[in-house]
Amino acid sequence: MLLERLSRPVRGVRIVRRGALEHGQTACVQIIPMRQLDRRDVERLLQHLDPNNELVVTSALSKREREAFIDVGFVERESLHLLHHDLRSIQPVATADTVVKLRTGRRTDLSSVLSIDHRSFDDFWAMDRDDLNAARKATPTHRYMVATLNNRVVGYAVTGRAGTSTFLQRLGVEPDLRRKGIGSILVRDALQWARETGGASMLVNTQDRNTRALGLYEHLGFELMAEQLKVLEWPSQNSPSSAAAP
Ligand SMILES: CC(C)(COP(=O)(O)OP(=O)(O)OC[C@H]1O[C@@H](n2cnc3c(N)ncnc32)[C@H](O)[C@@H]1OP(=O)(O)O)[C@@H](O)C(=O)NCCC(=O)NCCS
Numbered sequence: 001m002l003l004e005r006l007s008r009p010v011r012g013v014r015i016v017r018r019g020a021l022e023h024g025q026t027a028c029v030q031i032i033p034m035r036q037l038d039r040r041d042v043e044r045l046l047q048h049l050d051p052n053n054e055l056v057v058t059s060a061l062s063k064r065e066r067e068a069f070i071d072v073g074f075v076e077r078e079s080l081h082l083l084h085h086d087l088r089s090i091q092p093v094a095t096a097d098t099v100v101k102l103r104t105g106r107r108t109d110l111s112s113v114l115s116i117d118h119r120s121f122d123d124f125w126a127m128d129r130d131d132l133n134a135a136r137k138a139t140p141t142h143r144y145m146v147a148t149l150n151n152r153v154v155g156y157a158v159t160g161r162a163g164t165s166t167f168l169q170r171l172g173v174e175p176d177l178r179r180k181g182i183g184s185i186l187v188r189d190a191l192q193w194a195r196e197t198g199g200a201s202m203l204v205n206t207q208d209r210n211t212r213a214l215g216l217y218e219h220l221g222f223e224l225m226a227e228q229l230k231v232l233e234w235p236s237q238n239s240p241s242s243a244a245a246p
Pocket of ligand 1: 120121171172173174177178179180181182183184185205206207210211212213214215216219
């Protein structure tokens with residue numbers, strides 16, 4: 001659960017403090033670089049934070065983005081698969097006549113969406129309202145859809161587009177209603193929207209042990225990329241690596 005935003009000791013970095021994720025930690029501070037950081041930037045960040053009391057972790061970083069953190073002593077906490085979909089290969093499909101309906105997410109859906117999200121991801125990855133807004137604003141254009149069954153929100157997806165690059169940012173389905181095709185309906189809609197609005201490719205990342213999501217993505221034509229994203233953490237005796245993810 002996000003508690004507060006911290007002041008920014010280094011330009012181009014978003015820092016978010018969350019409640020304690022692990023025994024012995026007072027808080028978890030997540031560093032989200034919005035630009036390429038160098039070693040001095042990371043050292044300055046560490047001086048500003050308190051790694052003895054706080055679990056200090058990064059967002060999911062590419063190989064290039066994590067170099068400065070590893071130089072300073074950060075270690076791997078999580079490994080995420082990156083999957084790619086060539087949108088030129090998808091065929092337009094007629095809207096299936098199902099009892100599950102899709103519509104644009106509304107403000108009044110917020111508590112349902114966050115409730116599904118909290119039951120889908122552990123504390124480290126679960127969103128609050130700010131995180132949902134940040135996911136929606138991460139790209140110039142986005143699509144925020146909810147799936148409903150008998151007018152009840154049972155799933156959601158946030159997809160972003162920047163030029164021809166598109167990103168499946170967030171996806172969740174009500175736990176009791178999984179394996180009934182709702183996730184596939186949401187992802188197909190995201191792919192269709194991305195293609196129709198000029199996207200050439202879509203990226204999604206997911207934790208390497210999230211076999212259900214990986215199966216779903218591969219089933220819908222995503223391909224695993226060689227590069228993996230990593231979440232890093234500042235090593236501390238109190239921070240065994242154990243979080244679960246998207
Ligand atoms: C990943 C997630 C979104 C999938 O949602 P879902 O509604 O269960 O997805 P679907 O039902 O469309 O497909 C899931 C699997 O069920 C199978 N399935 C679909 N309809 C089915 C049916 N009627 N009967 C049995 N199985 C079915 C699909 O083939 C698929 O299997 P596969 O992965 O082996 O191909 C859901 O498990 C979830 O919310 N997980 C937690 C959050 C998460 O991991 N999000 C993704 C992060 S990147």
